[in-house]
Amino acid sequence: MSTDPIWERSHDDEPDVPLAEDIAPGTANDPDASSRERVTITVDGEQVETEAGATLLDACQAVETSGDVLALCSYDENSKIGPRSECRTCMVETEQHSVIPSCSFPPRDGMTVYTDTEMATEARDVNLDLLLSNHNLLCTTCGKNGRCELQDVSIENDVVEPRYGVMHDRSELEPIDDSSPFIQIDRNKCILCNRCVEACNDVQVEGVLRMEGSGENTRIGFQNGMETMMESTCVSCGHCATVCPTGALLEQGLVDATTLPVPGFTHKTSAEGIIGEEYDHQSTQRTPMKSELETQNEPKASEPSATGED
Amino acid sequence: MADEKIICETPAVRVSAGSENHRRGLELLHEVDESEATVTTAAVGSVGYVGLEPLVIASVEGKTAFFSRPSIEQVETIATTLDDETVPTDEAMAVVEHDPATASLPTPETGPLGVGFRHVLGSCGWLAPTSIEEYTELRDDLFTERAEDDPENVRGDVMGTNLRGRGRGDASGDVSVAEEWTTVYETPGDPIVVVNGNESDDHADGDRLLLESAPIAVVDVALASAIALDATDVVIYTNETETLACERTQEAAAALDDVSDTDIPVRVVTGPDEYKAGEPTMALEAIEGNHRIEARRQPPGPSEHGVDGRPTLVHTPRTFAQIGMILEETSLRGATSDPGTRLITVADDDSTLATVELPTDATLDSAVSAVELENGWNGACVGGVFGGLTRTLDVPASAPGLSGARLGTNGVVELLGDSTCMVALAGERAKFAKEMNCGRCVPCREGSKQLVDLLRTVYDGEYKRGMLRELARVMRTTSLCGFGRDASRPVTTAMDEFETEFTAHAKGNCPTGICNQS
Ligand code: SF4
Ligand code: SF4
Ligand code: SF4
Ligand code: FES
Numbered sequence: 059m060s061t062d063p064i065w066e067r068s069h070d071d072e073p074d075v076p077l078a079e080d081i082a083p084g085t086a087n088d089p090d091a092s093s094r095e096r097v098t099i100t101v102d103g104e105q106v107e108t109e110a111g112a113t114l115l116d117a118c119q120a121v122e123t124s125g126d127v128l129a130l131c132s133y134d135e136n137s138k139i140g141p142r143s144e145c146r147t148c149m150v151e152t153e154q155h156s157v158i159p160s161c162s163f164p165p166r167d168g169m170t171v172y173t174d175t176e177m178a179t180e181a182r183d184v185n186l187d188l189l190l191s192n193h194n195l196l197c198t199t200c201g202k203n204g205r206c207e208l209q210d211v212s213i214e215n216d217v218v219e220p221r222y223g224v225m226h227d228r229s230e231l232e233p234i235d236d237s238s239p240f241i242q243i244d245r246n247k248c249i250l251c252n253r254c255v256e257a258c259n260d261v262q263v264e265g266v267l268r269m270e271g272s273g274e275n276t277r278i279g280f281q282n283g284m285e286t287m288m289e290s291t292c293v294s295c296g297h298c299a300t301v302c303p304t305g306a307l308l309e310q311g312l313v314d315a316t317t318l319p320v321p322g323f324t325h326k327t328s329a330e331g332i333i334g335e336e337y338d339h340q341s342t343q344r345t346p347m348k349s350e351l352e353t354q355n356e357p358k359a360s361e362p363s364a365t366g367e368d
Numbered sequence: 369m370a371d372e373k374i375i376c377e378t379p380a381v382r383v384s385a386g387s388e389n390h391r392r393g394l395e396l397l398h399e400v401d402e403s404e405a406t407v408t409t410a411a412v413g414s415v416g417y418v419g420l421e422p423l424v425i426a427s428v429e430g431k432t433a434f435f436s437r438p439s440i441e442q443v444e445t446i447a448t449t450l451d452d453e454t455v456p457t458d459e460a461m462a463v464v465e466h467d468p469a470t471a472s473l474p475t476p477e478t479g480p481l482g483v484g485f486r487h488v489l490g491s492c493g494w495l496a497p498t499s500i501e502e503y504t505e506l507r508d509d510l511f512t513e514r515a516e517d518d519p520e521n522v523r524g525d526v527m528g529t530n531l532r533g534r535g536r537g538d539a540s541g542d543v544s545v546a547e548e549w550t551t552v553y554e555t556p557g558d559p560i561v562v563v564n565g566n567e568s569d570d571h572a573d574g575d576r577l578l579l580e581s582a583p584i585a586v587v588d589v590a591l592a593s594a595i596a597l598d599a600t601d602v603v604i605y606t607n608e609t610e611t612l613a614c615e616r617t618q619e620a621a622a623a624l625d626d627v628s629d630t631d632i633p634v635r636v637v638t639g640p641d642e643y644k645a646g647e648p649t650m651a652l653e654a655i656e657g658n659h660r661i662e663a664r665r666q667p668p669g670p671s672e673h674g675v676d677g678r679p680t681l682v683h684t685p686r687t688f689a690q691i692g693m694i695l696e697e698t699s700l701r702g703a704t705s706d707p708g709t710r711l712i713t714v715a716d717d718d719s720t721l722a723t724v725e726l727p728t729d730a731t732l733d734s735a736v737s738a739v740e741l742e743n744g745w746n747g748a749c750v751g752g753v754f755g756g757l758t759r760t761l762d763v764p765a766s767a768p769g770l771s772g773a774r775l776g777t778n779g780v781v782e783l784l785g786d787s788t789c790m791v792a793l794a795g796e797r798a799k800f801a802k803e804m805n806c807g808r809c810v811p812c813r814e815g816s817k818q819l820v821d822l823l824r825t826v827y828d829g830e831y832k833r834g835m836l837r838e839l840a841r842v843m844r845t846t847s848l849c850g851f852g853r854d855a856s857r858p859v860t861t862a863m864d865e866f867e868t869e870f871t872a873h874a875k876g877n878c879p880t881g882i883c884n885q886s
Binding site: 082084085086087088089090091141142143144145146147149156157159162163164177180181184185188189191192221222250268269270271272273274275276 | 644649652653656658659660661662663664665666667668672673676677802803804805806807808809810811813814815816817818821835838839841842845846847848
């Protein structure tokens with residue numbers, strides 16, 4: 059048993075605010091993608107001056123481009139989030155570097171950019187369809203219907219029939235994680251943009267969410283290795299759901315907010331299975347894991363032998 | 369125990385083996401050591417011919433005989449014959465006369481051992497791999513000492529060439545090494561030098577060969593590069609399953625540390641035995657200790673944002689070996705557009721490997737006779753797992769030559785015989801991409817799934833040529849890292865070269881018959 063005074067130990071095992079180095083989001087140590095200086099570039103024939111810190115996408119958005127640069131996974135509300143550069147629906151063609159992702163390519167002085175060449179358009183079209191091929195495209199029962207970025211870019215890009223189809227076989231869908239009374243996870247709608255992971259780790263510094271797996275098994279998961287949101291250390295701040303472009307992360311109150319009434323068919327029942335129903339009547343905002351961690355961390359002076367192991 | 373130094377010793381027996389035949393090699397060596405004969409012995413690295421190993425190399429004065437996979441009895445006879453100062457020639461696969469003091473493996477004119485030439489491979493299988501004594505005796509200066517004395521000169525030598533990086537694990541693979549050096553040198557921060565030796569493609573054997581057979585030279589050049597670039601440390605990144613390469617590199621680093629004045633630490637770090645982990649930015653992630661390995665977004669690349677965000681030089685052992693040639697001031701051979709030599713591993717139907725060295729202006733067919741083929745070949749996959757399929761090897765071994773022929777540059781020629789169905793091979797490689805990618809970007813993660821599905825529909829009777837082309841093109845031009853950019857190459861090149869096989873499959877007929885079985 060340790061005789062260290064409590065204040066000596068307190069910051070060692072304080073899970074409430076994880077130390078930045080303990081956070082393991084499972085993602086790469088990416089460099090900064092913006093330019094360090096002001097540059098002048100040409101986008102579809104128009105000259106654009108960009109400030110230091112701008113990306114090529116910023117430049118494209120400053121003018122009326124000939125092609126629709128979809129840029130689905132990019133996020134400009136918070137500089138701590140992205141660019142993840144995963145969806146590749148922001149591709150443009152340049153004279154200098156061929157086809158490049160505008161969201162994450164630092165503009166360089168004198169660059170000439172075209173948004174509507176055959177290569178750039180094909181790249182954006184195919185990549186968007188690839189995203190949809192792995193998406194349970196059931197907008198009518200989806201809680202994000204009408205305010206969904208994937209839906210927006212699909213409409214913008216005139217998608218009628220995605221060339222690789224959509225993910226529809228119910229038996230192949232992952233069960234919806236409905237364990238948390240605050241946030242529902244439907245991985246069948248996730249585009250793996252990583253925004254939620256960054257919101258959780260880099261903005262909120264909570265260290266709950268992570269990217270896990272590889273290849274077709276890549277998914278968002280929990281840093282404590284648990285399977286459901288309720289077993290994670292989530293504090294229900296809701297930031298992940300705020301940044302999520304799709305119906306993959308939804309605040310429970312909004313799960314059926316915008317769905318069209320299809321009798322007996324809701325977002326919750328859109329997949330074959332649901333996990334976490336045992337937490338149905340959870341009343342507190344804290345997940346049990348989080349509460350447990352906090353109890354362990356309660357001042358122990360009054361019951362010094364309770365934890366035994368130190 | 370084998371002796372520390374073997375060069376110029378006579379009579380001498382070298383037992384040459386790579387990791388695959390290492391144990392058997394030690395058994396044979398033990399046999400010689402236990403015999404009554406007075407011979408100097410050494411366990412040397414592979415000469416590059418895995419299929420011939422262990423290779424027992426018996427020398428007296430300027431004459432050397434080679435024995436492939438001899439029996440214990442044969443080895444006894446070899447030892448007793450040598451004891452009489454005579455080179456045994458019975459059942460030798462080759463006998464060569466040479467300068468008794470040669471520092472480079474003497475090779476016969478003909479037969480597999482005579483294929484290509486040995487420049488960076490010279491010491492492989494001839495010198496004791498970790499003997500610093502032998503290494504220093506052969507040169508006036510270590511590269512490391514030269515760099516200590518005049519770093520600017522070393523920098524100038526490398527920055528003044530148009531050498532291109534070798535292999536998919538090199539951050540300047542197929543492009544200018546000088547530019548990479550310049551960026552590393554000019555970027556603010558403490559640079560670090562990474563030797564990326566983690567190649568899990570079973571057929572791409574060049575880097576492992578260098579790390580096992582000539583580790584001191586690789587580490588010496590890497591250290592010299594670090595000194596020249598003002599770097600503060602060197603990391604040698606290897607595959608966790610390659611224990612021999614790992615041990616030898618560690619020994620080499622320790623030995624160099626003893627004899628040189630530099631205080632730059634050399635760390636050996638192992639990464640997972642996964643194809644993706646050899647990609648340069650994933651190598652950085654593994655070195656940083658990330659529990660999950662995915663590619664890093666670029667630009668800027670490793671030269672500006674490498675290990676822990678520091679400017680980082682990432683070269684393969686193969687590239688460092690070429691830099692060694694530049695520092696030795698031998699003018700580089702080969703094509704001017706891509707000077708130097710390339711290590712090419714030739715694999716036959718049974719995956720018997722032979723790694724040979726070709727000047728970049730030689731054509732690939734000159735490497736073929738390094739393996740014995742019973743029934744010839746009717747196609748080849750050039751460049752490793754994600755190489756290109758071709759009917760001809762009349763292609764220069766240079767980067768521009770290979771990419772012009774839409775082939776890969778990772779130094780592999782897999783010879784494909786009658787028993788290989790090209791459509792099935794393309795399908796296997798697409799499946800590999802689907803299973804092994806890091807999962808980060810859409811064109812590779814989702815594209816490889818659709819690629820597999822589109823190939824499956826060929827078997828269902830529909831060859832969607834246009835869709836396959838379009839998808840392969842988008843994967844190539846928009847994937848985030850080299851893995852995805854290369855992943856569709858087997859499919860597109862199979863379509864280019866073996867189109868009739870695709871149409872035949874769509875009609876339910878596999879020309880080789882393989883897909884129709886079962
Ligand atoms: S997330 Fe929901 S609304 Fe958005 S595209 Fe998918 S199904 Fe439609
Ligand atoms: S859950 Fe939403 S925010 Fe998170 S990776 Fe998936 S799509 Fe992006
Ligand atoms: S190309 Fe493939 S391996 Fe590379 S980042 Fe994309 S998914 Fe990962
Ligand atoms: S917005 Fe650029 S890759 Fe997604």
